[in-house]
Amino acid sequence: MCDCVEKRIREEVETILEQYVPTKDNLIQILNEVQEKYGYIPKTAQFAISEYLKIPMAEIFGVITFYSRFTLEPKGKYHISVCLGTACFVKGSQKILDRLKERLQLEEGKTSPDGKFSLDTTRCVGACGIAPVFTVNKEVYGHATVKKLDEVLDALENEEEGGK
Amino acid sequence: MKTIQEIEEIRKKTYQKIALRKNTKEDTREKHILICHGTGCTSSKSPEILSQFQKILKEKNIEHVKVIMTGCFGLCAKGPIVIIRPEDVFYAMVKPEDCLEIIESHIEKGEIVERLLCKDIDGSKVKTLDDLTFYKKQERIVLKNCGTINPENIDEYLAFDGYRALEKVLTSMSPEEVIQEITESGLRGRGGAGFPTGKKWALTKQEEADQKYVVCNADEGDPGAFMDRSILEGDPHTVLEAMTIAGYAIGATKGYIYVRAEYPIAVQRLKIAIEQAREYGLLGEHLLGTDYSFDIEIRLGAGAFVCGEETALLESIEGRRGQPRVKPPFPAQKGLWEKPTLINNVETYANVCQIILKGAKWFSSIGTENSKGTKVFALGGNVQNIGLVEVPMGTTLREIVYDIGGGIPNGRQFKAAQTGGPSGGCIPREHLDTPIDYESLKEIGSMMGSGGLIVMDDTKCMVNLAKFYLEFTVDESCGKCTPCRIGTKRMLEILEKICEGNASLVDLDKLEALAINIEKTAICGLGQTAPNPVLSTLKYFRDEYLAHIKYKQCTAGECKALTSIRINPEECRGCGLCKKNCPVGAIHGEPGTPHHIEKEKCIKCGTCIAKCPFHAIVTKGE
Numbered sequence: 095m096c097d098c099v100e101k102r103i104r105e106e107v108e109t110i111l112e113q114y115v116p117t118k119d120n121l122i123q124i125l126n127e128v129q130e131k132y133g134y135i136p137k138t139a140q141f142a143i144s145e146y147l148k149i150p151m152a153e154i155f156g157v158i159t160f161y162s163r164f165t166l167e168p169k170g171k172y173h174i175s176v177c178l179g180t181a182c183f184v185k186g187s188q189k190i191l192d193r194l195k196e197r198l199q200l201e202e203g204k205t206s207p208d209g210k211f212s213l214d215t216t217r218c219v220g221a222c223g224i225a226p227v228f229t230v231n232k233e234v235y236g237h238a239t240v241k242k243l244d245e246v247l248d249a250l251e252n253e254e255e256g257g258k
Numbered sequence: 259m260k261t262i263q264e265i266e267e268i269r270k271k272t273y274q275k276i277a278l279r280k281n282t283k284e285d286t287r288e289k290h291i292l293i294c295h296g297t298g299c300t301s302s303k304s305p306e307i308l309s310q311f312q313k314i315l316k317e318k319n320i321e322h323v324k325v326i327m328t329g330c331f332g333l334c335a336k337g338p339i340v341i342i343r344p345e346d347v348f349y350a351m352v353k354p355e356d357c358l359e360i361i362e363s364h365i366e367k368g369e370i371v372e373r374l375l376c377k378d379i380d381g382s383k384v385k386t387l388d389d390l391t392f393y394k395k396q397e398r399i400v401l402k403n404c405g406t407i408n409p410e411n412i413d414e415y416l417a418f419d420g421y422r423a424l425e426k427v428l429t430s431m432s433p434e435e436v437i438q439e440i441t442e443s444g445l446r447g448r449g450g451a452g453f454p455t456g457k458k459w460a461l462t463k464q465e466e467a468d469q470k471y472v473v474c475n476a477d478e479g480d481p482g483a484f485m486d487r488s489i490l491e492g493d494p495h496t497v498l499e500a501m502t503i504a505g506y507a508i509g510a511t512k513g514y515i516y517v518r519a520e521y522p523i524a525v526q527r528l529k530i531a532i533e534q535a536r537e538y539g540l541l542g543e544h545l546l547g548t549d550y551s552f553d554i555e556i557r558l559g560a561g562a563f564v565c566g567e568e569t570a571l572l573e574s575i576e577g578r579r580g581q582p583r584v585k586p587p588f589p590a591q592k593g594l595w596e597k598p599t600l601i602n603n604v605e606t607y608a609n610v611c612q613i614i615l616k617g618a619k620w621f622s623s624i625g626t627e628n629s630k631g632t633k634v635f636a637l638g639g640n641v642q643n644i645g646l647v648e649v650p651m652g653t654t655l656r657e658i659v660y661d662i663g664g665g666i667p668n669g670r671q672f673k674a675a676q677t678g679g680p681s682g683g684c685i686p687r688e689h690l691d692t693p694i695d696y697e698s699l700k701e702i703g704s705m706m707g708s709g710g711l712i713v714m715d716d717t718k719c720m721v722n723l724a725k726f727y728l729e730f731t732v733d734e735s736c737g738k739c740t741p742c743r744i745g746t747k748r749m750l751e752i753l754e755k756i757c758e759g760n761a762s763l764v765d766l767d768k769l770e771a772l773a774i775n776i777e778k779t780a781i782c783g784l785g786q787t788a789p790n791p792v793l794s795t796l797k798y799f800r801d802e803y804l805a806h807i808k809y810k811q812c813t814a815g816e817c818k819a820l821t822s823i824r825i826n827p828e829e830c831r832g833c834g835l836c837k838k839n840c841p842v843g844a845i846h847g848e849p850g851t852p853h854h855i856e857k858e859k860c861i862k863c864g865t866c867i868a869k870c871p872f873h874a875i876v877t878k879g880e
Contacts, residue, residue: 121577126519126558160579160736161560163519180482180679180712181638183726189863193841196861217481217563217730220297220521222638223334223645227301234301240841240863 170212179218259539296330329492404492449603480679483710678707683794742785815877829874
C-alpha cells in the first residue's frame with residue numbers, strides 16, 4: 095500500500111473516530127463502522143483507533159480476531175457467503191458450500207488471488223423461510239440448488255470476462 | 259416532549275385512521291394494503307412491491323387506499339405476503355408485476371385475485387389469514403402488533419395501547435408493585451434457561467448502588483432462530499417500553515440493547531424507534547412529565563455466538579472479547595461496569611407491557627402449571643409452513659409440526675425435531691405428543707432454548723447433525739475454559755471419524771465420557787450444554803451411530819464416505835429430469851429407458867434425488 099492510500103484511510107477513519115467519545119467501550123462500534131466501510135479492517139485504521147482510544151494494538155487485534163464479523167483481509171469483488179444456520183443446513187446448504195469450494199478453489203474466509211471472489215459462511219441471515227440461501231455481496235439467493243448456484247457463478251464469471 | 263393528554267390525543271386520532279386493520283368489519287371505503295417487511299420477505303423484494311403499489315395508486319389517482327410496511331406476518335415460506343384490510347384478504351408469493359392486477363381487480367372492481375391466494379395444507383385456496391390452518395392454533399401476545407402496525411411509526415404503536423403500560427406504571431404503581439405483578443404472572447426468561455423474570459427483577463432491585471443498568475439481550479445467535487429479530491423488526495417500541503418499565507422497577511436510568519450487527523433491518527428500526535420515543539418524551543429526562551428519567555442506547559454485536567451468554571455480552575458491551583465471567587457474582591450484583599444489571603431477552607420484554615395492562619392473573623391463566631404464557635418458535639427445516647409461530651405453553655410438538663406446520667413435505671416421514679439450537683437436543687417421534695414447556699423438554703433431553711425449532715425428515719443423518727452442531731460449537735467456543743476449548747474439538751474429531759467410517763466402538767465410549775465431562779466442568783452455560791446434541795442423539799438414535807461404526811453404513815444417506823447414489827432401474831421411467839439437472843453430467847441414459855449414474859463423476863450432491871418425481875433415486879451404504 096502506498097503512502098497516499100494510507101493517508102487517505104487514516105483521514106477517513108479519523109472522521110469516523112470524531113463521532114465517538116474516546117472510551118474503551120466504543121471499540122467494537124468503531125470496528126463495525128470501519129469493517130462496513132472497507133470490507134476489512136486495514137492496519138492503518140487499527141493504528142488510528144489504538145491512538146484515539148489509548149488501547150494497545152495487541153488488544154485491538156485480539157478483539158478483531160475474536161468476532162467473526164471482523165476480517166483482516168480485504169474481501170473479493172464478489173463476496174459469496176453460504177448460510178450454515180440449522181434451517182439452511184437441514185435443507186442442504188453444505189452441498190452449496192462444497193460446490194463453491196470446488197468451483198472457486200477457495201477455502202472459507204479466503205479471497206481468490208485476483209480479488210474476484212471471496213468465500214465465507216455465515217450463521218443464519220434470517221431468511222429461513224427460503225432456505226437454503228447464499229448471498230453474493232448483499233443480494234440474497236433463496237431456495238438454492240447446486241444448479242442455481244452454477245448459473246449464478248457462470249453469470250458472474252462471464253460478466254467479468256465481458257467487462258475486460 | 260408531549261404530556262399524557264397530548265399522547266392520548268395522538269392515540270385517538272391515529273386509532274380512527276387505522277382501526278380498520280384490527281379486522282373490524284367496518285363499513286368503510288378505505289383500504290390498507292399491508293406488505294411484510296421482515297427479513298425474509300425483504301430478501302424476496304417486498305420493498306419493490308411497496309413502491310410499485312405506491313406508483314400505481316399515484317398514477318391512477320386512488321386516494322382511499324394506503325400502502326403500509328409492517329413487520330413479519332409469520333408465514334415466511336409464502337413470502338412476500340400482502341394483506342388487504344379490512345377484508346383481510348391474504349395474498350402469497352406476490353411479485354412486483356402482480357401489483358397492477360391486484361389494484362385493478364381487487365381494489366377497483368372488488369374481485370379477489372384468485373391465483374395469488376395462499377394454498378392451505380390440503381391444497382385448497384384460502385381467502386383470509388384467519389382461515390389458514392397455520393394461524394388457527396396460534397395465540398399472539400408477543401407478536402400482537404407484528405404485521406399490524408408500521409414499525410417505523412410511533413403513532414401507530416400508540417394507537418393500539420402503546421406506552422399505556424408505561425403510563426400506568428409511572429402514574430399509579432410503585433416499583434414494588436410492578437415487580438409483584440411480574441412475579442405473580444409467572445413469566446420466565448425466554449432466552450432459554452427459564453429463570454423467573456420477577457425474581458431477577460427483585461434481585462437487581464435489592465442491590466444498593468449509585469447506578470444500575472437494564473440490558474436487552476438481542477444477540478440471537480442460535481442458527482435458524484429468528485424470533486427476536488422479528489419482534490424488533492415488527493414492534494420495536496414494545497421492547498423499549500418494557501425496558502423503561504424494568505428500569506423504573508429496579509431503579510435504573512440507563513439501558514442498553516445489544517443486538518447483532520447481522521440484523522441491519524432490526525438495528526435501523528430500533529434507531530428510528532428510539533429517536534421517536536425521545537421526541538415524544540417517552541425516553542430521556544422526566545418521562546411523561548414525571549420525575550423518572552431513562553434512556554436507551556444500542557450496542558452492536560459482531561458475530562460471536564458466545565455473546566448471547568449474559569456475562570460475555572456484558573464484556574462485549576464494555577468493548578472487550580466476549581468471554582464469559584465466572585459466576586457468582588451474578589449480573590444482578592456486579593454486571594455492566596461492576597454495577598447491578600438486569601439482563602432479559604427480547605421476547606421476555608415483549609411480554610411485559612401486556613402483563614402490566616391485562617394483569618398477572620390473565621397471563622398466568624395461559625400455559626401450563628410452571629410455564630406461563632406463550633412461546634414464539636421459529637419453525638424451520640423439513641416442514642411445509644416455515645415461519646414464525648406463537649403458541650400457548652403446553653401445545654404439543656405434534657400440533658406445531660402437523661397442525662400449524664402442515665407436516666413434512668415430499669411425502670417424507672418425520673424423524674426428529676431439534677429445539678434449543680447448539681445447546682439443545684433432538685426430540686424423536688415417540689415424544690411428539692409431549693406438551694412443550696421448560697420442564698418437559700428438559701426431561702426428554704432437550705431444552706426450550708430461545709425458540710428455534712427445526713424439523714427433520716428421514717433423509718437426515720443424526721450423526722451428521724450432531725457433527726454439524728459440534729462444528730458450530732468448536733467454531734464459536736471463546737477459548738476461556740479448557741473443557742470447551744479442547745473438549746469439544748476432540749468430540750468433533752471423533753464424530754468426523756464416525757462419519758467417515760473410521761471409528762471403532764471404543765471411540766463411542768470416549769465420545770460419551772467426554773460429553774459428560776464437559777457438561778460438568780465448562781464454566782458457562784454454553785460450554786455446559788455444548789454436548790447436548792451428541793447426548794440426545796445418542797439417547798434416541800444410538801442405532802445410527804452403531805450402523806456407522808459397525809456396518810460402515812449411513813442409512814439416511816448423508817455421510818458421503820458411506821454412501822453412493824443409485825438409480826433403481828425398476829422405478830426409473832427415463833424421464834431425463836435427473837440428467838438435465840445433474841451439475842456434473844454424471845447421469846446417462848436414453849429417454850424412456852432407465853438411467854444410470856457414473857460413479858466416478860458423481861459428486862453426491864443429491865440434486866437428482868430431489869428432482870426425481872418417481873422417488874427412483876436412492877442413497878445406499880457402500
